[in-house]
Amino acid sequence: MVDSELLVDGPAVILVEPQLGENIGTAARAMANFGLRDLRIVNPRDGWPNEHARRAASRADHVFDRIRLFQTVEEAVADLGYLVATTARSRELAKTVRGPASAAGIMRGHMVGGVRAGILFGRERIGLTNEEISLADEIVTLPIDPQFASLNIAQAVLILAYEWRRSGLESEESGLRFTTPNDSRPATKQELIGLFEHLEGALDAVTFFRPAEKRPVVVQTLRAMLQKAQFTEADIRTLRGVVAALENRPTRPRKRADGTETTSREAED
Amino acid sequence: MVDSELLVDGPAVILVEPQLGENIGTAARAMANFGLRDLRIVNPRDGWPNEHARRAASRADHVFDRIRLFQTVEEAVADLGYLVATTARSRELAKTVRGPASAAGIMRGHMVGGVRAGILFGRERIGLTNEEISLADEIVTLPIDPQFASLNIAQAVLILAYEWRRSGLESEESGLRFTTPNDSRPATKQELIGLFEHLEGALDAVTFFRPAEKRPVVVQTLRAMLQKAQFTEADIRTLRGVVAALENRPTRPRKRADGTETTSREAED
Numbered sequence: 001m002v003d004s005e006l007l008v009d010g011p012a013v014i015l016v017e018p019q020l021g022e023n024i025g026t027a028a029r030a031m032a033n034f035g036l037r038d039l040r041i042v043n044p045r046d047g048w049p050n051e052h053a054r055r056a057a058s059r060a061d062h063v064f065d066r067i068r069l070f071q072t073v074e075e076a077v078a079d080l081g082y083l084v085a086t087t088a089r090s091r092e093l094a095k096t097v098r099g100p101a102s103a104a105g106i107m108r109g110h111m112v113g114g115v116r117a118g119i120l121f122g123r124e125r126i127g128l129t130n131e132e133i134s135l136a137d138e139i140v141t142l143p144i145d146p147q148f149a150s151l152n153i154a155q156a157v158l159i160l161a162y163e164w165r166r167s168g169l170e171s172e173e174s175g176l177r178f179t180t181p182n183d184s185r186p187a188t189k190q191e192l193i194g195l196f197e198h199l200e201g202a203l204d205a206v207t208f209f210r211p212a213e214k215r216p217v218v219v220q221t222l223r224a225m226l227q228k229a230q231f232t233e234a235d236i237r238t239l240r241g242v243v244a245a246l247e248n249r250p251t252r253p254r255k256r257a258d259g260t261e262t263t264s265r266e267a268e269d
Numbered sequence: 270m271v272d273s274e275l276l277v278d279g280p281a282v283i284l285v286e287p288q289l290g291e292n293i294g295t296a297a298r299a300m301a302n303f304g305l306r307d308l309r310i311v312n313p314r315d316g317w318p319n320e321h322a323r324r325a326a327s328r329a330d331h332v333f334d335r336i337r338l339f340q341t342v343e344e345a346v347a348d349l350g351y352l353v354a355t356t357a358r359s360r361e362l363a364k365t366v367r368g369p370a371s372a373a374g375i376m377r378g379h380m381v382g383g384v385r386a387g388i389l390f391g392r393e394r395i396g397l398t399n400e401e402i403s404l405a406d407e408i409v410t411l412p413i414d415p416q417f418a419s420l421n422i423a424q425a426v427l428i429l430a431y432e433w434r435r436s437g438l439e440s441e442e443s444g445l446r447f448t449t450p451n452d453s454r455p456a457t458k459q460e461l462i463g464l465f466e467h468l469e470g471a472l473d474a475v476t477f478f479r480p481a482e483k484r485p486v487v488v489q490t491l492r493a494m495l496q497k498a499q500f501t502e503a504d505i506r507t508l509r510g511v512v513a514a515l516e517n518r519p520t521r522p523r524k525r526a527d528g529t530e531t532t533s534r535e536a537e538d
Contacts, residue, residue, distance in 0.1 A: 030424065032417040059419060099435070143434050148301040150328060155299070158424055159431055165412050166368070199511075208514040221507060229498035238490060242468075245477040246515040 010036040010164055011107045012118035013157055014076050016132060019045040019124045025056025025064065026154035027121075032060035034161035039067045040076045040118075073120070073132050081115035082107065085128055085136035086156055088149055096138045103140040104163035119160050121153050184234035191236045196223050198240055202247040279305040279433055280376045281387035282426055283345050285401060288314040288393045294325025294333065295423035296390075301329035303430035309337045309345045309387075342389070342401050347459035350384035351376065351499075354397055354405035355425055357418055364493070365407045372409040373432035384455050388429055390422050400485070403492045404458060406499055453501035460505045465492050467509055471516040 013031055018024050018041060028039055044050065048069050057064040070076035077083050084103050098106070107117040120136055122128035133139065142159060144151055187195075200219055209215040231239070282300060287293050287310060297308055313319065317338050326333040339345035346352055353372050367375070376386040389405055391397035402408065411428060413420055456464075469488055478484040500508070 029419060033413045033420050033424075035414040035417075060417065062417075099438075101435070142431070143438055144302045145304040145434070148304075148329065148331075150298060151302050155302075155424075155427055158427060162411070162428055162431075165414070166370070169368075169412060202515060203511065206514045206517065208511070222511070225498065225500065225504045225507065228500075229494065231494065231497075235494045238487075238494065242472065242477065242491070243515075245475045246471060246512075248475065 009111060009116075010038065010161075011111065012038040012040055012077075012080060012116065013161075014040045014042065014073070014118055014120050015044075015153060015157075016042045016073055016076075016120060016128060017045060017123045018153060021046055021050035021052030022056040023124065023153045024050065024053040024067075025058070025060075027157040028053075028057040028063040028067070029060045030154050030158035031161050032063045033158070034165040036161050036164060037063050037066060038118075039063055040070060041067060042070045042073050042076050044069075073135060077118055077120070077135060079116055080118040082110045082117040083120060083136045084117075084138050084140045085120040085133045086122065086140050086142070086160070087127060087133065088141070088144070088151075095133075095136065098138055098140050100140055100142060100160055100163040101166070103138065104160070104167040106138070107164065108167045119157075121156060124153060184232035187231045187233045187236045191233060192227065192231065195231075195236050195239055195243075196226070199243050202243050205247060278380060278385075279307065279430075280380065281307040281309055281346075281349065281385065282430075283309045283311065283342070283387055283389050284313075284422060284426075285311045285342055285345075285389060285397060286314060286392045287422060290315055290319035290321030290323075291325040292393065292422045293319065293322040293336070294327070294329075296426040297322075297326040297332040297336070298329045299423050299427035300430050301332045302427070303434040305430050305433060306332050306335060307387075308332055308335070309339060311339045311342050311345050313338075342404060343458070343462055346387055346389070346404060347457060347462075348385055349387040349458050350455035351379045351386040352389060352405045352458060353387075353407050353409045354389040354402045355391065355409050355411070355429070356396060356402065357410070357413070357420075364402070364405065364497070367407055367409050369409055369411060369429055369432040370436070372407065373429070373436040375407070376433065377436045379455070388426075390425060393422060400489055403489050403496065404462075406496065453503035456500045456502050456505045460502060461496065461500065464500075464505050464508055464512075465495070468512050471512050474516060 010031075013027065013036060015024060015027060018027075021044070024039075024041060024044065031037065031039060041048070046052075054064065068076075084098070084107070103119075107119075110117045119140070120128060120132065122132070140160070142151060142156060196219075199222070203209060209218055229235070279300075282296065282305060284293060284296060287296075290313070293308075293310060293313065300306065300308060310317070315321075323333065337345075353367070353376070372388075376388075379386045388409070389397060389401065391401070409429070411420060411425060465488075468491070472478060478487055498504070
């Protein structure tokens with residue numbers, strides 16, 4: 001179900017001088033949700049370890065306990081072969097600017113080829129300095145509404161982590177199972193036609209089709225409409241139960257006036 | 270860079286019984302970042318208005334101040350023509366399961382065609398009930414790591430909002446149009462629920478649901494089954510005619526024994 005490339009290690013996430021411990025913990029959780037594990041922090045304002053960070057990380061211990069602390073951005077990215085820097089708005093820098101999906105695809109290509117990749121995230125208010133950005137190969141910018149740009153670090157990490165994971169799925173839906181309840185198979189056309197004829201018979205009995213000349217058109221409309229649902233075999237049985245109940249008024253325990261006719265129709269299928 | 274179709278209104282976000290005010294506010298902020306504005310909340314645990322929510326919404330006033338409160342999910346989605354339900358894991362429900370990008374593309378297609386779309390988010394711990402999910406046309410599931418699934422509501426809202434915005438930036442997706450034959454628009458949830466209740470009333474009258482304890486399960490099965498067809502408004506009218514004809518046996522020219530009851534039910538809608 002999941003593409004084998006999901007087994008590739010994910011990119012490193014590097015938080016530069018995060019101010020709030022809570023954001024570090026929430027970033028760890030965001031990463032864990034999408035299978036990333038390598039979190040690095042550079043010179044956090046409130047020192048390290050940080051209890052606010054641990055609490056916000058909640059159950060993401062396998063990410064949190066591996067967090068590595070660095071004094072400078074240069075040290076934090078030293079082992080990486082491809083680095084993207086996240087910036088909120090485009091700057092006057094001679095670098096390719098990508099969206100998150102495109103950046104995730106490039107990173108996966110590198111990691112599959114054995115090159116370690118990483119994503120650089122800036123400080124809460126002022127982001128990354130131009131000097132820090134210059135360490136990156138490319139820039140990734142999120143398509144936020146310019147009139148309301150208020151994404152925090154953990155949210156930006158979440159979206160990049162999501163795109164990383166998505167880039168490893170053959171198609172977006174390949175990680176998802178398509179199930180029908182009770183393993184019911186799609187109805188055969190014969191079963192579907194059985195339902196149609198049952199319903200149309202019940203409608204004939206109440207003179208639904210008036211004037212009679214219009215019957216073929218209305219029948220065709222009804223059939224097209226119901227066909228859209230792609231009923232399963234179990235669905236057909238349920239719906240025939242519904243039609244039978246409605247045409248069997250009054251309720252089943254009592255004898256019906258026209259019972260014979262209906263029984264013979266039901267017996268046909 | 271920005272496609273003109275970004276000007277299309279975004280889908281509604283519906284939070285069902287959110288427990289923490291903070292999540293409501295953070296969801297509003299997440300939406301604002303990606304240009305969504307229509308936030309609806311159903312029966313929030315701590316009542317409304319909620320100061321925690323307002324504080325968490327920060328500067329997203331233009332979303333927060335327009336939040337609408339509803340008592341039931343049915344009322345909250347009544348005006349929508351296409352609804353996706355977010356669920357954490359696949360369930361035994363006969364609905365198409367999509368990833369966020371695919372769902373966003375479908376929603377954009379609908380909204381460009383003038384059909385209002387919405388996304389349903391469940392409660393913090395227990396998500397959505399099967400009955401609530403049955404109101405949706407399709408299911409959207411995020412590709413989270415099954416070994417660490419700990420996304421909160423606001424994070425799920427963030428990713429769907431991000432994908433909504435992204436769907437407006439990519440030319441290959443913005444070209445999609447969803448049209449229905451005969452210019453009939455998709456039925457609103459209100460119209461659909463009207464059909465369901467009409468049919469269930471008719472089935473009650475013939476004691477279809479036996480034993481009575483099983484009624485909720487059978488009702489849900491029926492609704493899920495019929496929902497698959499994505500009926501148009503014209504379809505709903507036709508089907509209500511079918512149900513009315515069948516419950517009106519014997520044929521319309523003759524007086525019915527229980528005519529009063531049926532008339533009153535029909536008058537309700």
